[in-house]
Amino acid sequence: MYLSNEEVRLLDTAVKYFEVGFRSYIAEVIIQKYDTIEKYRAAINSKKSTFNGGSAILSGRINALLSNLSQERQIKKVYKLLSETNNNCKNNIKVEIKEEKSDAYILVSELISITYVFGAELFSDMIQRFSSREEYMYLAEQYRTIRNNLSHPEASISDLNYKETDKFITILKGYIDSKYFWLASKDELQKVLDGLSISINNSVNIINNLSMLPKQKNKFVCRTKEINLVKTYLTGNELGFGRMHYILITGFGGMGKTALITEVIMQLIKDHNNKVLRDDRWFDFILFFSAKEEVLDIDDTNGKINNYRLRSQISTLEDIKQEIRKYLGTDDLIEYNKKGLIVIDNFETLTQEEKEKINNYIIYESNNSIQYVLTSRNEEHIDTNYQLKLKTFNEIEGCDFINKYLEENALTIELTEDNKKQLVKLSKGNTLVLVLSLHRLNQGIDISVIEKELNSIGTETVKNIVSFMSKNSFDEIYNQFKGEEEIVERILQILVMYDDPIDRYSLMILSHSDMNIVDQVVNALTAGLVLEEQREEVQINEFAKTYLLIKFRPNKIEYISKQQMISEYKRDLTIKKNKLQDCRRKNPQIDNIFKEWQPNNIIDELAILEAFEAYIYFNVGFVTNRKTRPNKKYNLKQVNEYFSKIEETSTHPYIYAQKARILLPLLRFKSEDNELIKECLQDSFEKTIISVETQYINIKGTISYASILRELGRFYLEDSKKKDYNKSANYSEKSKEIYEKTNKIDKYYYFTLRNLAKAYTGLYEYTKEKEYIIASLKLWNTIQNESKFELKNLKIEAQKQISFCIENV
Secondary structure, eight states: BBHHHHHHHHHHHHHHHHHHHHHHHHHHHHHHHSSSSHHHHHHHHHHHHHHHSHHHHHHHHHHHHHHTSSSSHHHHHHHHHHHHHOOOOOOOOOOOOTTTTTSSSSSHHHHHHHHHHHHHHHHHHHHSSSSSSSHHHHHHHHHHHHHHHHHHHOOOHHHHHHHHHHHHHHHHHHSOGGGGOOOHHHHHHHHHHHHHHHHHSSSSEEEGGGGGGGGSSOOSSSOOHHHHHHHHHHHOOOOOOOOOEEEEEEOOOTTSSSHHHHHHHHHHHEEEETTTTTTTGGOOOEEEEEEOOOEEEEEETOOOOOEEEEESSSSHHHHHHHEEEEEEEEOOBBSOSOOOOEEOOGGGGSSSHHHHHHHHHHHSSOOEEEEEEEEEEEEOOSOSSSEOOOOOOOOHHHHHHHHHHHHHHTTTOOHHHHHHHHHHHTTTTTHHHHHHHHHHHHHHHHHHHHHHHHHHSSSHHHHHHHHHTTTTTTHHHHHHTTHHHHHHHHHHHHHHOOSSSSEEEHHHHHOOHHHHHHHHHHHHHTTTSSSSEEEEEEEHHHHHHHTGGGGOOOOOOHHHHHHHHHHHHHHHHHHHHHHHHHHHHHHHHHHHHHHOOOOOSSSHHHHHHHHHHHHHHHTTTHHHSOOOOOOOOOHHHHHHHHHHHHHHOOOOOOHHHHHHHHHHHHHHHHOTTTTHHHHHHHHHHHHHHHHHHHHGGGHHHHHHHHHHHHHHHHHIIIEEEEEEEEHHHHHHHHHHHHHHTTTTOOOOOOOOHHHHHHHHHHHHHHHOOHHHHHHHHHHHHHHHHHHHHHHHHHHHHHHHHHHHHHHOO
């Protein structure tokens, strides 16, 4: 939890009281040992040339401090300020301490660095009051961080940070003599600490298990928008925005899901304690349950990144209900009419069966006054009111995160802008990888070492990150495709190895999979943020490719074989692309088709080109001429074979429309297979409509689509197995509407009116409703009165139909 504003004020007072004694003691020890600047300079330089820190972490950290302290400017500044501090203590001269004036007095960071460097010979007794040198350094760094945060207005200090600072102050207060505490006595300091302890231990007066919250050692930064969003969904707002019963937070491992909801809870408690959050928007209880199985952290002995196993707090619904009974006295929450918040962290580690049970418990067995927040690495199929997806940082966001993290956590690391950009790039914008990298840098590990580790797939660091990040990340997909795991892995392998955006057809061909499964896997990976969609192509998110899907890379021999297959496929695709460009140069009509039919990607364009060439391939123009038949004939089987190959590559509506255009002459000018041709024609027309209405909706307002609708209207009047006046009228009406909206009134518009008029006449004969024959008469009159286009045969037909309509009206 965060300290309230009053508690922060008390902590600030305690730190200032303590710091006077700490500064005075350190200053006297150094000045007594090195009574001239020359002796101090010699000691610092000697330390720099001979230092051997033992542990890799401590050695690197102290060497970095020595490099700073041994600069001549620092030697002069530090020695001068130590002398002044020592003199002030002796003479009880009160000096206001302000961290921002770094040349006016010695900084806390410099003071602590001196105790590290001269720890063995000058401060060993003091450091031995701690369990180890490592504990002293850890608590000293926590103190320095808190001291830095307290200098900022509206500082957010967690209770964990306070406890570590309190421990550091208490241990050293017991060691440092009272004479050094000349600003405020030890008793006055203790009184402030006691008051602070009482206040903090009584800050949350609702039922809770907040001791189970993950210990946030470092200050949470960024994600302000997401935090405010979740807070609003949990408490509502002054504008009357209501609370949400059920929220899911998703994102890759290490994205900060647990840290985010922890931060939300801590901020809400702080808001309530500071009277910012009204009582009627507060909770009667807050419970946090974790299913986390492992954590990724830095090994204190060698500074490397390792996985550490954890014992899960819960793994079943019964575990959750047992915990709820412990705190609320009941697990029957349907009648529990109190406001509460229950968090279930790392939901992805639970079995599918338990997930379903928990979801049903939340939906059907919990009062709406109780709110739930779940976190998961997966896109869970549960009935939430809202889902928040945490995404990786881009370069700008990542650099901003680094700047804020360094400032808020008081990490003394010098990074160039290029260094920051490189860290963001190598971490793929993952929060945890960035944080661990920054802390390793702060421990003295060189940035070149970190860059080399993150840049190499086979390093122990990357292996540990991959093991942690990929755990449970694909459970949802495997659950969806039980028994077909091998196919899923083939698809994932191609995604890993294909460096460019890839369309689903290519993915199907290269993975030797069924299109239906490819579609489902791609949809699941896209929903889970593993894939990024670019029109009809997909590409693996950079983070997922490095830290999630790397486990699916095939062995070396298989890798070479698959890479060769992919290269050959790309080479063939390049040849086809070159052919396409050549055809577009030679035949402007193809460009007009692309403009009108709006293909989504290169695969669509290649498929359209093949469908376009079918008209020439089958000599359709000659077939439609009753007087001259071509030497080369074609039939239904040949058309189906030709187009089946194209349809495997794309579902673009032009393909089905072109097939229908090829089949119409067969139906009207050839007698064999008429019934089969009609079935095939109807299928092609209907597929065209479905493709436009569901996938290629941008085509809906084009003249090309109006033409297809016109032909389909005619088909149901004249060519289908059974005339369907309703369908004919429906398609003809849509075609007419497009012509009129686009103001493209040509002769084909009047053929559309003819189809619609005949459909209305048919509906009149079937229903005997006068509205149809009146509408039909109006359309025939419009055709009859047209003078701009040559419509001789159409007008002859119109004259006959007008007479029929008048008789029946």
